[in-house]
Amino acid sequence: MKKLALIGCGAIASEIVEAVNQGVIEAEITAFMDLAPEKCLRLQQLAPRARIARNIEELLETRPDLVVEAASQEAVRQYALRVVEAGVDLVVLSAGALLDKELLEKLNREAEQRGVHVYVPTGALAGLDAVRALRRAGIRRLLLRTVKPPKSLGVEVNEPRVLYRGPASEAVRLYPFNVNVAAALSLAAGMEAEVEIVADPRIERNTHIVIVESKASRLEIRVENVPSPRNPRTSLLAALSTIELLRRITRSGGVEVGS
C-alpha cells in the first residue's frame, strides 16, 4: 500500500482524505501539513495514524511514496524541490508556480536524475491528454477563457466584466487561486496560453473554455464546473480529477482507460 502525505488541508485535501477512507485510493496517509495546523485536525480524525507535520522535514520523516500539494503556489516554491530531492513523487495542484521556467527546469532535471515523477492533474479542466498529443502536430493557437461568479474572483460587479486579458504567466500571478488551469494547459501544450478572465454575475458555475488550433485537430472544450462547497474559487472537478489520478497511481494493476 502506497504512503501519501498532504501539503494543504483545505477543500481539495478534504475530498482526497474521504476518497482514501472510502478505499477509492489505495493508500495510507502518513502526514498532513498546513500553514494553519488546526485545519489538519479535522482531517486527522479521518486518518488517525497520520502525523501533523510542522515543517517539510517532519513530513518527509514519515517516509511517504507520494506528496500531494493542494495548498498554494507559494507552497510549490517552498517545498517542491525538497520533495523531489528526497526521491519522493509529487502531485502539484498549484501549477501556476511551474510557469517559472527556472523552477520548472530545476524540478525536471532533479526528477529525471532521481527517477521521480511530478504529476500535474488535469484538475478543473478536461482534455489535457489531447492537448499533449497535439503538441506533436504543432499548436498554432492556444486560448483559455475562464468565467467565474464574481464572489469566486473576489470582486463585486453587476454585469459581466473582463478582469484580465494576457499571457498565462501573468494570469497566474494576478489570480493565484483561480487560474492554475492556465498553467496546466500551457504546460500540456508546451507553449503559453493566452488567457481571458471574466467575472459574470449571471452564472453559478466556474466555466473554462479552451480553444486549441493545430494541423491535426481543432479543439473547443467547455467545462462548466460546480464550485466546491468548501471553497467557491475551486471547482469540485479539481478534487475529483486528483482523486482519479491518485487512484491510478496507487492501484497495483488493471485495465485503465484514457491516458
Ligand SMILES: NC(=O)C1=CN([C@@H]2O[C@H](COP(=O)(O)OP(=O)(O)OC[C@H]3O[C@@H](n4cnc5c(N)ncnc54)[C@H](O)[C@@H]3O)[C@@H](O)[C@H]2O)C=CC1
Ligand atoms: N490545477 C487545478 O486545476 C486547480 C488548482 N487549484 C489550486 O489548488 C490549491 C488548493 O486548493 P483548495 O484546496 O481549494 O484550497 P484551500 O484554500 O481550500 O486550502 C489550501 C490550504 O493550504 C494551506 N496553505 C497555503 N499555503 C501554504 C503553505 N505555503 N504551506 C502550507 N500550507 C499552505 C492553507 O492554509 C489552506 O488550508 C490552490 O492553490 C488552488 O488554487 C484549485 C482548483 C483547480
Ligand SMILES: O=C([O-])CC(=O)C(=O)O
Ligand atoms: O477550480 C477551478 O475552476 C480553477 C481554479 O481554481 C484554478 O485553476 O486555480
